[in-house]
Amino acid sequence: MTAPSDVPTEGPIVVLGAGYAGLTLAQEIVRRGRGKVAVTLVDRSPGHVLRTQLYQIGEIADAAGDVRRWLVPLARVFERTSVTFRRGDVRSIDLERRTVHLDSGELPYRGLAICLGNVAAYYHVPGAPENTQSVYRLSAAQRAAAALRASAERSDALPGEQRPRVLVIGGGSTGTELAAEIATTDWSRLVGRAARPPDVFLLTGALTFLAGFPPAVIERARATLRRIGVTIVHGLNVVRVDPGRVALEDGTVFVCDVAIWCAGLEAPPLIRELPVPHGKGGRIAPEPTLEVPGHPGVVAVGDAIEFHDPMTGVLAPSTAQAALSEARIAARNLLARLSGQPLEPYHYRERGILVALGARGGAGTVGPIALWGSPARFLKGVVERRYSRSVERGEPSRLL
Template sequence: MPVVSEVVIVGAGFGGLAAAKELAKSGERVTIVDRHNYHTFQPLLYQVATAGLNAADVAYAVRGIFQGQSNVSFRQAEVTGVDWVRSTLELDDGELPFDHLIVAAGATAAYFGIEGAAENGFPLYVLSDAITLRNHILSRFEAADADAALIDDGALCFVVVGGGPTGVEVAGALSELFVVLRKDFPDLDPSGARIVLVEMADTLLQPFSAASQRHARARLVDMGVDVRTNDAVMRVTPNRVELRSGTELDAHTLVWAAGVRANPLADALAVPTGRSGRIVVGADLRIDGHTNAFAIGDVAAITGADGQLLPMVAQVAIQSGRHAAREIAGARHRPFRYRDKGTMATIGRRAAVAELPLHVRLSGTPAWMA
């Protein structure tokens, strides 16, 4: 009989689940470890934050996903470290031995040392972030409705930092939410509510084509969003945002969509890390110096065919997760090859930009439906 190995996967995100599903078919014994007992569909967190979806719409119980898979189990725990000599994962509630380890711990918000950003900004990376932001947005409208003077103080000014897909999607969704809230708060002056999107580069959606960038900007402007490129946040207080241009915005809300870094767990594992704290891996995704351990997705510094680091997106996580699982099942030491299936950004209802393989570019309703 073939030897069955114990595989531990740290993280129940896109990459971790993809690896577990692939390994489930091989007969290996798999344990998924995560501090949350649910998987979050991160691309739709902005919809939860802007009241377009409920939390239950984007969160799925990990145990339920693998119901009926007798060789896959789940353990809710916090990873604190690893004993590489003993091949044992250290948890806040004990230990977990492994024959193979897959680190799929994801990423967290990166604030780049900007004063007050971490303390006063609202990130949007986990489910609790989205719920907190949604409640805060609604509370600002309630406060302004009770005391109109708060509008001049910035209660209804919402600053979104970062002009990538997340920032564009948040700004567009906020604009649509405002249409609904104006009906719920008829006594509020609608001109007092504003959305400011700040991007330090000269265009939005840097990975996209110039045509898609122009379309996204024009659509946001049509929706009432104040788009400010070539500018950056320098300081954040609870009621004010200071920009590099010298502009000071009275605002009670700053949504941080300006970048992420690898989960700090990478540091706790005592392995080599590179830019943005991402774990250094070889071509086959094995962690440098550890033949029985892999890092995948956002937490890993995975190099593409052009020699550049692959983006921290779901498709990279899914494909790298499957690759690591196949390496464990077959031990082939084959290099990982990423296949770009395209990318998109939703700007609003029936409005989006999408760029697909073979230079296919869509905008407006066709992109939204893609």
């Protein structure tokens, strides 16, 4: 275990992951260090993925492989800054030797920020990884969009009045946004000929529909989904997935053309394997300062952590909004640690969350105010555009 006095004085600060957490953390180090602190930012992707916008599946299908709208090139974001972007795959982290192992070699560090996000959790459901789509990564969202597009293209060959059946598994905000988007996309325009609109089903399992949202918002969201033709199937877990067939715990077999898994997330294997305290799904359980216990000068931020606010006991959610605010404090604390200054605890404050329900619908909260319908959708669009613009300009950004 590394003692505080062991924190080296040489070498770069290495930031692993250039998602919402890593990008903000690197920008904050540049700002606080007045551009003089060397940072190496590592990601397997050449760009910052606008992951909160990956529910825009119709537009991704329409973009036909041109994903520039959802991917901001990292070399451009950090042009003329003290951040060096290194594209690579992180294989493992040696916390004792203060070295990261990449596919292209070793990277020693003075300070480290672990911001590697999360991956889909399939809960050992047989066939789920192979036979469902997902939207947790840009490449996965592209595959899901292609599968939906292909089912629209085949739809006029279906017998009688039959329509393609799409099952979205998981009734949290990601599944809900996605189901609404699929139901309101004009697939005929997209495939360039008459296509039958899909029947969209949203399956909620152990977690109820939009769990955690205020009841009024849930009711409005439910009514909006009904109006746009999404059927909610409540309270059933998936026990097996075969191609085109999803078996539920009550014995029902749901036949569908496309199944999309939005049922949960967990830490990636390399984080689960770290010899540090872990929370649910293998997420790192950091100190209140966001340092990794026993490893001064190493912080963990974003979806990769499970953080309970020590003052309120509230669990910070796996959202970009939380990742951004954690990253600002983690950057501050990392620099403080490296210069022998006192660290400060992070406190999570919920600012609100907005869910898009198709092109014109939405629901959510902003502070204590509940919003729905077109005002909620309008605000969601403003938040998304503002975030994308500030990332493109290389400026620090906020979500909500």
